[in-house]
Amino acid sequence: MNSVFVTGTDTDVGKTRISVAIIELLQRQGKRVAAMKPIASGCELTIDGLRNDDALQLSQQANVDLPYQLINPYAFEPAIAPHIAAEQVETAIKLALIKQNFDLIQQQSDAVVVEGAGGWLVPLNQTETMADLAISLDLPVILVVDIRLGCINHALLTVKAIESTGLKLQGWIANNLGHNPESIEIVETLTQRIWAPCLGYVPRLEAHESAADYLVLN
Numbered sequence: 001m002n003s004v005f006v007t008g009t010d011t012d013v014g015k016t017r018i019s020v021a022i023i024e025l026l027q028r029q030g031k032r033v034a035a036m037k038p039i040a041s042g043c044e045l046t047i048d049g050l051r052n053d054d055a056l057q058l059s060q061q062a063n064v065d066l067p068y069q070l071i072n073p074y075a076f077e078p079a080i081a082p083h084i085a086a087e088q089v090e091t092a093i094k095l096a097l098i099k100q101n102f103d104l105i106q107q108q109s110d111a112v113v114v115e116g117a118g119g120w121l122v123p124l125n126q127t128e129t130m131a132d133l134a135i136s137l138d139l140p141v142i143l144v145v146d147i148r149l150g151c152i153n154h155a156l157l158t159v160k161a162i163e164s165t166g167l168k169l170q171g172w173i174a175n176n177l178g179h180n181p182e183s184i185e186i187v188e189t190l191t192q193r194i195w196a197p198c199l200g201y202v203p204r205l206e207a208h209e210s211a212a213d214y215l216v217l218n
């Protein structure tokens with residue numbers, strides 16, 4: 001496995017935590033691994049400009065040194081839907097710019113792990129969504145599912161939407177196992193209904209623990 005697009009059933013489901021683990025696993029294979037968080041809201045204003053915690057976590061794990069703007073070209077301060085945040089500062093999110101950055105990053109690395117924002121159909125502007133970003137980068141997709149009440153519907157809808165793009169669903173990851181008392185039954189249900197492989201069963205981890213040892217990338 002090389003470059004991937006990491007999406008999730010929702011915001012706060014573990015996309016960043018799992019992306020960091022995927023970077024770590026690819027590095028164990030001796031690869032130069034870069035990361036991208038192309039669009040981020042909820043950024044902090046620093047003396048260097050707007051900075052997003054996800055982008056910082058990903059680049060901290062990555063072993064290709066890149067300027068921040070290349071990793072996160074669209075950074076918005078309020079923690080709101082990206083297209084609304086973009087409108088508020090009269091910015092248009094352009095997929096062509098993200099693709100240009102991605103190509104530059106790809107040239108300097110063996111693999112690029114790209115984290116989306118929110119879920120699969122989050123709007124980016126009037127006409128495009130996060131799905132169009134994955135299509136424009138032409139990447140296989142990994143879906144992170146937070147195993148909680150409601151996730152079956154969210155996961156199956158997202159799988160359908162990914163399939164409809166023609167992109168490859170590389171696999172899905174069951175995250176936060178054990179947090180919900182029906183975790184095992186939920187995972188069984190998803191396994192029966194999602195044809196793509198489950199690439200990891202990740203339990204609820206301590207803050208310092210990595211999810212890497214729970215993933216099997218093929």
Ligand SMILES: Nc1ncnc2c1ncn2[C@@H]1O[C@H](COP(=O)(O)OP(=O)(O)O)[C@@H](O)[C@H]1O
Binds near residue numbers: 008054175203
């Ligand atoms: N398996 C896990 N065990 C414990 N905490 C987790 C796990 N997965 C995610 N988290 C925590 O949940 C929060 C949301 O995860 P994050 O990766 O930031 O989600 P997303 O990127 O989808 O918004 C973070 O504080 C993260 O450390």
Ligand SMILES: [Mg+2]
Binds near residue numbers: 015016017
């Ligand atoms: Mg995140």
